[in-house]
Amino acid sequence: KLEPAVQNYEWGVRGGGQSSLVARMANAQVAEEKPFAELWMGTHPKAPSVVLEDGWSGMVLGEFLRLNEVFMGSKAGMFGGDLPYLFKCLSVAKALSIQAHPDKTLAKLLHARDKPNYPDDNHKPELACAVTEFEGLCGFRKLDEIVENVGAVPELKELIGQDTVKLMESSLDKDAQSRAEALKQAFNMVMSSPEDRVKHQASKMVDRLKSSQKLRDVEELVLRINEQFPLDVGLFNIFFLNHVKLRPGQALFLGPNLPHAYLSGDCMEIMATSDNVVRAGFTPKFKDVATLCSMLDYERSGPAEIMEGEAREGMRVYAPPGHDF
Ligand SMILES: [Zn+2]
Structure with missing residues (x-):
C-alpha cells in the first residue's frame, strides 16, 4: 500500500x-x-x-x-x-x-x-x-489547416509577416522538408515576437472575435482560453496545434x-x-522559447494519433x- x-x-x-x-x-x-x-x-x-x-x-x-x-x-x-x-x-x-x-x-x-x-x-x-x-x-496541424487559419486571422498574419506567409503558401505543394522549414519559420516568428507586439495583436484579435457573429471552433477555443490567460502568446499557438x-x-x-x-x-x-519540461506559453513558470522553438519536430504535422x-x-x-x- x-x-x-x-x-x-x-x-x-x-x-x-x-x-x-x-x-x-x-x-x-x-x-x-x-x-x-x-x-x-x-x-x-x-x-x-x-x-x-x-x-x-x-x-x-x-x-x-x-x-x-x-x-x-x-x-x-x-x-x-x-x-x-x-x-x-x-x-x-x-x-x-x-x-x-x-x-x-x-x-x-x-x-x-x-x-x-x-x-x-x-x-x-x-x-x-x-x-x-x-x-x-x-502536435502541429496539417500545414494547409494552419495556412487557412493564418488567412482567417489578420492579427496572426501580422505577427508572422508577409514574407513568411508567402513562404508557407508556396510550400504547400512542395516536399515535406520545405513544408517543415516554412512551418518552423512561421512558428518562430510568432514565438519570438516582442511581448508588447503580441499583446497588441492579441487584444485586437480578442476584440474582433468577441464582436463576431459566427465563430469557428478554433476561435471559440481562443476566446475561452483567453479568459484563463489574457492576451498570452499561447493564444496564437492554438492556430498551429491540433485541438484533440x-x-x-x-x-x-x-x-x-x-x-x-x-x-x-x-x-x-x-x-x-x-x-523535464520545456515551456513557452500559458504559464507563470520559467519559459525557454529559444529551446522550444529549436527542438520541435516540424516535419511531423497532421491529425494527432489517438x-x-x-x-x-x-x-x-x-x-x-x-x-x-
Ligand atoms: Zn507534457
Whole structure:
C-alpha cells in the first residue's frame, strides 16, 4: 500500500465538492479551495510515494525498492534498481503550459547547462489516458489547416509577416522538408515576437472575435482560453496545434519534441521518471522559447494519433514505443 504525493499546482481542479479526481484518490485532507492537480505514484525525488506497510511504514518508495529488490521483478537490473516510470493522475481545470519534452541527448545537455530549470537528465515520453472527457492541444496541424487559419486571422498574419506567409503558401505543394522549414519559420516568428507586439495583436484579435457573429471552433477555443490567460502568446499557438478531444479510455502518446498542452478533464498519465519540461506559453513558470522553438519536430504535422487500446482479459492495453513503460 502506498501514499502517493499530491501536487497542488494552480491549474488543478479545486478539491471542493469532490469534483477533482485527484482529490478523491488522494489519501489526504481535502481543502475546499485548494487545487488538486496531480497525484504522483513513483520514486521521483521531487514527490516520492511513501510506503504504508507494517514494518516499512513511512519509508519512501525508492528506498523500499532498493532494500526489497524482489518487488522490481526480473527487469530490476535494466534500470539501476529504480522504477523507470512515474504514474500520475491529473485533474485539469485550466490550460497547462504549451510544452514539449526533450529526447535523452537534449535532456542531458539542458541539465548540464541549467540544473535549476532542468532538474533531470532523462527524457520524458508520456502517455495520457482519459478518465473523463479530456481535451488538449497536441502536435502541429496539417500545414494547409494552419495556412487557412493564418488567412482567417489578420492579427496572426501580422505577427508572422508577409514574407513568411508567402513562404508557407508556396510550400504547400512542395516536399515535406520545405513544408517543415516554412512551418518552423512561421512558428518562430510568432514565438519570438516582442511581448508588447503580441499583446497588441492579441487584444485586437480578442476584440474582433468577441464582436463576431459566427465563430469557428478554433476561435471559440481562443476566446475561452483567453479568459484563463489574457492576451498570452499561447493564444496564437492554438492556430498551429491540433485541438484533440478524448473520450474516456482513449489515449495520446507524447513522444519527444512534440508540442502539446492539456486543457481540461481528468486523465491517468504514465511517463519516464523525469520532470523535464520545456515551456513557452500559458504559464507563470520559467519559459525557454529559444529551446522550444529549436527542438520541435516540424516535419511531423497532421491529425494527432489517438490510441484506443486493445481489450485483453479484463484489461485495456496501450503499447507505445520505447521501454520505460
Ligand atoms: Zn507534457
